Amino acid sequence: MATAPAHVAHAPLEGAARVWGTVALSAATFMNVLDSSIANVSLPAISGDLGVSTTQGTWVITSFAVANAIAVPLTGFMTQRFGQVRLFVLSIVLFMLTSLMCGLAPNMTTLILFRAMQGFVAGPMIPLSQTLLLASYPKAKAGLAMAMWAMTTLVAPVMGPLLGGWITDNISWPWIFYINLPVGFVAAAITWGTYRNRDSATYKVPIDAIGLGLLVLWVGSLQLMLDKGKELDWFHSSTIVTLAVIAVVAFAFFLIWELTEEHPVVDLSLFKRRNFWTGAFATAVAYGLFFGNVVIMPLWLQQWMGYTATDAGMITAPVGLLAIVFSPIVGLTVAKVDPRRYTTFSFLVFALVLFMRSRFSTQADFWTLMIPTIIQGVAMAFFFIPLVTITLSGLTPDRIPAASGLSNFLRITAGAMGTSIATTVWEDRAALHHAQLAEAVVNGNTAASSAMAGLANSGFSAEQVLGQINRLVDQQAFMLAANDLFYASAVLFIMLIPLVWLARPVKGGAGAGDAAAGAH
Known part of the structure; x- marks a missing residue:
C-alpha cells in the first residue's frame, strides 16, 4: 500500500460526546452482527414463503457472508479514498437501504442478490467502528473501549435468534430486515454529529482492479460450487466441474498477481509470518466449524423436532451469556497468560459441547438441548481475543489494518463454506x-x-x-446425521490444537493492545 499522508491524531473525546460516540458505533456494530445471525432461525419460514427448499434457503446466509468477506479487505483502500467517518456513515446508510430491499424482495433470487449487496456494503462497518472507538478513548482506556465493543458483538448473536424467532412467529420475516432502519438512522445521525470534524485524511490510491476481480471470481465460484453441489450431484455435473476449474485457475492467477502487484488488494506477504498464518488458519477453520453447527441446530429443531422459530431461538440464544461474563476477564489477562493456552482451552470446550450434542436423541428435552449452548459461551470468550493476539503479534501498527482485514476475510469465508459443507454433509448422512x-x-x-x-x-x-x-x-x-456432524466437528476441534502451538510464544502480550483493535 502507498504511504498515507501524515496522520492527524485527534484528542480523545470527553464526557457526553464520548458516551454518545460509543453508543452510535456500538449500535451500528450490533445491527451488522445481528444481521449475520438473525436469519438463521427464520430460514424455514423464508424458504417456505418463497417456495424453495431449505438447502436453497441457506443461500440467504452464505450470500451475505461471501460478499461481506470480499468487502472487508477493501476497507483500507476505501478509507484512504473517502475518509474513515464518511465511509462509516455511508456504509450504515447503504446497509439500511439494502435491508429495506431485502424485506421487499418478491422471490428468493432477488432476496439472495439484495443480501449479497447488504453483505458487501456492511464490510467496512466492523473494522471502522473499532478504529473510531479506539480514537475516542485515551490510550490507557483502550482495553475498556474494546471490552465494551466486544460486549456488543457478543450480545448481538444472543439477540439474533431470539428476535428472528419472535418476529417470524408473531409478525412476518421481512421485519427481521426492517428493524435495521430505525437503528441505522440513529447510529448514522449520532456518528456524523460526533465525528464529522474528526475524519481521516484522504488521498487517491490506485485500486488493484484485476486482483479484486480475481478475488470475486475464485471466492464466488468456490461458494457457488459448494452451495449447488448437493443439488446437482457434485462432480457428475458439468456445472460443478466448470465452477471447480474456474475457482482453481482464478485462485492460481490471484496468487501470482497479488504477489507481484505494487498495491495489492490483499497483502499476501503476511503469510510469511508464522504467527499470522497459524492464528488466521486456526481462527478460520474453528469459525467455519462453529458457524456450520450454529446453522444446523435451528434447522434440525424446526424441521424434525417440532420447535417453533421462537423456541429454536431460545435454545440457540444463551451462547452469549457466559461469553459476556468471561470476555472482559480474557481481555484484561491475555497480556499475562500465553494466548495459546487460552485458545487450547477454548477448543477443548467447543469439543466438549459438540460431543454432548452428539449424544442427543429425538426425546431430548428443552434443557438437555440448552445446556451445551450455555457452556459454549465459555469457549466463545476464550476464542477471539487470544487468537487475534497470536495473529497480529509482532506486526508494526501500519500493517495491522491489512492483517486484520485478511484474517477477517478468511474467517468470514470459512463461515460461509462451513454452512454449505455442514448442510450438505447433514443431508447426505441423513x-x-x-x-x-x-x-x-x-x-x-x-x-x-x-x-x-x-x-x-x-x-x-x-x-x-x-x-x-x-x-x-x-x-x-x-437426528443421527446431526449426531455424526456434531461428533466429527468435536474431533476436528481437538485436531486443531497442535496448529495453535506452532505459533511462537507472544512475548509479554505484545500486540495485545493492537490485537484488541483487530478483534473480530
Whole structure:
C-alpha cells in the first residue's frame, strides 16, 4: 500500500460526546452482527414463503457472508479514498437501504442478490467502528473501549435468534430486515454529529482492479460450487466441474498477481509470518466449524423436532451469556497468560459441547438441548481475543489494518463454506441413515409391526400408516446425521490444537493492545 499522508491524531473525546460516540458505533456494530445471525432461525419460514427448499434457503446466509468477506479487505483502500467517518456513515446508510430491499424482495433470487449487496456494503462497518472507538478513548482506556465493543458483538448473536424467532412467529420475516432502519438512522445521525470534524485524511490510491476481480471470481465460484453441489450431484455435473476449474485457475492467477502487484488488494506477504498464518488458519477453520453447527441446530429443531422459530431461538440464544461474563476477564489477562493456552482451552470446550450434542436423541428435552449452548459461551470468550493476539503479534501498527482485514476475510469465508459443507454433509448422512433404518422396517421386525398395527387400529389407512412410519424414520435419520456432524466437528476441534502451538510464544502480550483493535 502507498504511504498515507501524515496522520492527524485527534484528542480523545470527553464526557457526553464520548458516551454518545460509543453508543452510535456500538449500535451500528450490533445491527451488522445481528444481521449475520438473525436469519438463521427464520430460514424455514423464508424458504417456505418463497417456495424453495431449505438447502436453497441457506443461500440467504452464505450470500451475505461471501460478499461481506470480499468487502472487508477493501476497507483500507476505501478509507484512504473517502475518509474513515464518511465511509462509516455511508456504509450504515447503504446497509439500511439494502435491508429495506431485502424485506421487499418478491422471490428468493432477488432476496439472495439484495443480501449479497447488504453483505458487501456492511464490510467496512466492523473494522471502522473499532478504529473510531479506539480514537475516542485515551490510550490507557483502550482495553475498556474494546471490552465494551466486544460486549456488543457478543450480545448481538444472543439477540439474533431470539428476535428472528419472535418476529417470524408473531409478525412476518421481512421485519427481521426492517428493524435495521430505525437503528441505522440513529447510529448514522449520532456518528456524523460526533465525528464529522474528526475524519481521516484522504488521498487517491490506485485500486488493484484485476486482483479484486480475481478475488470475486475464485471466492464466488468456490461458494457457488459448494452451495449447488448437493443439488446437482457434485462432480457428475458439468456445472460443478466448470465452477471447480474456474475457482482453481482464478485462485492460481490471484496468487501470482497479488504477489507481484505494487498495491495489492490483499497483502499476501503476511503469510510469511508464522504467527499470522497459524492464528488466521486456526481462527478460520474453528469459525467455519462453529458457524456450520450454529446453522444446523435451528434447522434440525424446526424441521424434525417440532420447535417453533421462537423456541429454536431460545435454545440457540444463551451462547452469549457466559461469553459476556468471561470476555472482559480474557481481555484484561491475555497480556499475562500465553494466548495459546487460552485458545487450547477454548477448543477443548467447543469439543466438549459438540460431543454432548452428539449424544442427543429425538426425546431430548428443552434443557438437555440448552445446556451445551450455555457452556459454549465459555469457549466463545476464550476464542477471539487470544487468537487475534497470536495473529497480529509482532506486526508494526501500519500493517495491522491489512492483517486484520485478511484474517477477517478468511474467517468470514470459512463461515460461509462451513454452512454449505455442514448442510450438505447433514443431508447426505441423513439419506444414508434413512436407507439403513428403512431396511429394519420390515414385517419381521416386531417393533415396526406393533407400531404399524397400533396406527392401523387408530383408524389410519395403509398409506397413512406408511407415511407416519416414514416420517419417524426421517426424524431419526436426521437426528443421527446431526449426531455424526456434531461428533466429527468435536474431533476436528481437538485436531486443531497442535496448529495453535506452532505459533511462537507472544512475548509479554505484545500486540495485545493492537490485537484488541483487530478483534473480530
